[in-house]
Amino acid sequence: MERLFRWFRDRTESIPAVGQLAEALYVALYDPLERPGVAPFVRDAISTKRYMFTVVAALIPVLMAAVWYYGPRPLLLVVIAYGVGGFIEGFFAWLRDEPINEGFLVSGMLFALVFPPDVPLWVFMTAVVLGEIFGKELFGGVGRNIFNPVLTGRVLVFLSWPALVAPAVYPSPADAVSVATYLASGAVHQSIWTMFAGPKPGCIGEISPALVYAGGIFIALMRISDWRIPLGVLAGAAFTAWAASFLSVGARPIWFHLLSGGLPLAAFFMATDPVTSPRYAWTKLVYGLFIGFLVILIRQWAPLPEGAMFSVLLGNAFAPLLDEIALAFRKKTV
Amino acid sequence: MSELLGIILAGVLTHNILLTGFLGMCSFIAISRDLRASLGLGLAVTFVATFTAGLNALIYNYFLAPGAMVWLLGDSARSIDLSFVSLIVFIAVIAGFVQVVEMVIQRWFPLLHGVLGIFLPLITVNCAILGVSLFMVIKGLTPFRATVYGFASGAGWALAIILMAAMRRRLDTSAMPRAFAGVPVTLLLTGLLAAAFSAFAGMEF
Incomplete structure (x- = not known):
């Protein structure tokens, strides 16, 4: 064969x-x-493909939990993302005369996870097309983009049709009930266990923070993602939430912030994208802290229920500058 | 105090003059190709915006606004409204200010002139500077608040151009499609950056 x-x-x-x-x-x-016959040899068997498949594997439990609660619709979204994204990726690979990159296996999965299960399919497809083309392909493809392509697509359709992207169903194996997300309703009346394990209303990937945390810690231990980034995001969010409890009335507890909305997914799977994050060790930490700070800033003071998407994009925007600063320091000290 | 902080955060984040008003795009696109130059231009814009906004606010509030010259001419001036010339006056003030500042800096602060020198004449025609003065009138700010507002807007513009310069520097080393390198990708990145900054819209402190 x-x-x-x-x-x-x-x-x-x-x-x-x-x-x-x-x-x-x-x-x-x-x-x-295929084993290489000539030097250089690398001790580890890691390749871009293995790298991407490990991330996909870490996300599969989250997807399975979503399928359990929402029915087959999350799977349909993944299939659509792979189909549309794969077609665009293949088309541009053909234009550029390059091999097809496996990166869209991860981004296709993440596309499905950042949308609510009841999103209209045409909105979802628009997001995939916009994200793939304007977030990635026009910059030259995988590894050359500035902004996270998944979140680029998400933010463009969010700004175009906010109501259609807002989640409206409650996860339940029996039947779907319309309900606002915990962040939007502004109340803290859930037990810490429900907040942690799920099921929670919202986007597909928000169904169970426990599984997202587990997958994220798994890829961090496998050294697929750099542990500094999720640590920075969570620490930055925790500290800002703690500070906000002094400054603003109606601030919610730290654990609530760390377990709700898109924050876990953003911390472990969005901010850690090796292409759009900074390159140096300490800039990664600063970048994480900055994103965590922004998430709470937006949740607490902006008229938006959730800020994880915008925070990661803003972090992406600051990443090249952080690297330039790091480089300037390095030049000076050496 | 908290009101001044509000003005500063509004100028830098929520109403960033470049990312929400798209003013000063020409020098933004041309200069963001180089990080060091962007730093210099950002500094110069902040400097000029701070002082011209204050100066123009003084002139507007004491001469041009409807009935502003009561302090000079007495009650008979209550009906005088010179606000229709404010556009021309603002431009003249900005151009004159830039000229004088450039001469002063060249004579007494040669080091600063080395940093800002080339950019100062460029700023005379930067629409962000004029925009700051015109917005200041719409917002009805006092001269002191207008100065703070000018500083914040200039700093917001500087932040945007520095971010863009760093992003373009990363793109320089990657294989961009040739047709898309340069101005097109800068415009796309500006749009995406503005989309990201829209998170701050409507934020209240």
Whole structure:
């Protein structure tokens, strides 16, 4: 079987589009089997593909919990994101004459997780198209973008049709009930256990913070993501929430902030995107703290219920500047 | 005190003159190609916006506003309304201020002139500076508050151009599609940055 795919790949190498598809198929199925024969050798067997698949694996429990509570609709969103995103990725790979990058496996998954399950499909598709094209492909594809493509698509449709992106169903295996998210309703009447384990209304990826935390800690331990970023986000959010309890009336407890809305997903899976985060160790920490600070700032003082999406985008905007500052210091001290 | 803090946060975040008003785009796009120059221009815009806003507020509140010249001409001036010339006066004040400041800086602060020098003439035609003076009239600010507002708006403009310069610097080292490099990607990034900054819209302190 492997030889069949390899044969197919080798024969179609010179044909545009078909060749790239064959290459992508071969890489997806068999890549780690190919051992390099010449130096340099890397001790670890990690590759971009393994890297991406580990993140997808860390997100699958969250998706399964969502399917349990919402029915098959979250899966449908993932399939659509993979279909539309894969088509755009393939088209631009063909334009650029480059192999298809596996990055969209992760972004397709995340696209589904940042939308509520009852989002209209055309809104969802618009978000995927806008995010893939304006967030990533126009910059030259994976690894060259400035803003997180998933959140770029999300923010563009959020600003265009705020009402259609707001979640309106309550997760329940029996039947769906319309309800506002805990952040929007402004009340803290849930037990800490429900807040932690779920099920919680909101976007698909917000269903169970416990599973998001578990997946996030898993990829941090696997060194897929840098632990400094989620630590920074959570610490920044906790500190700002603590400070806000002195400044503003109606501030909610720290644990409520750390367990609600898009914050866990943003801390572990959005902010840690290696492309759009800073490159140096201490700038990563500062970047995380900054995002955590912004999340609480927006939740507490802006007329928006949730700020995780905007905070990560603002963090992305500041990331290159943080790196420039780090570089300037480094030049001075060396 | 908290009101002044509110003015500063509004100028830098919620009503960032570049990211919500899209003023001063021409020099923003041209200069953000270089980080060091962006720093210099940002400083110069902040400096000029601070003082011209204060100066124009003084002139507007004591000469141009409807009935403003009562202190000079007595009750007969109550019906005099010179606000229709404020646009021209503001431009003249900005241009004159920039000229004088440039000469003063060149003569007594050569080091500062080295940093700001080339950018000062550019600023005369920066619409963000004129925008600050015109918004200040609409908001009805006192001269002192107008100065604070000018400083905040200039700082917001400087923040936007410095962020953009750093982002473009990262793009320089990556393989952009050729047709899209330069101005097009700057416009796209400005739009995305504005979308991110829209989180602050309507924020109240």
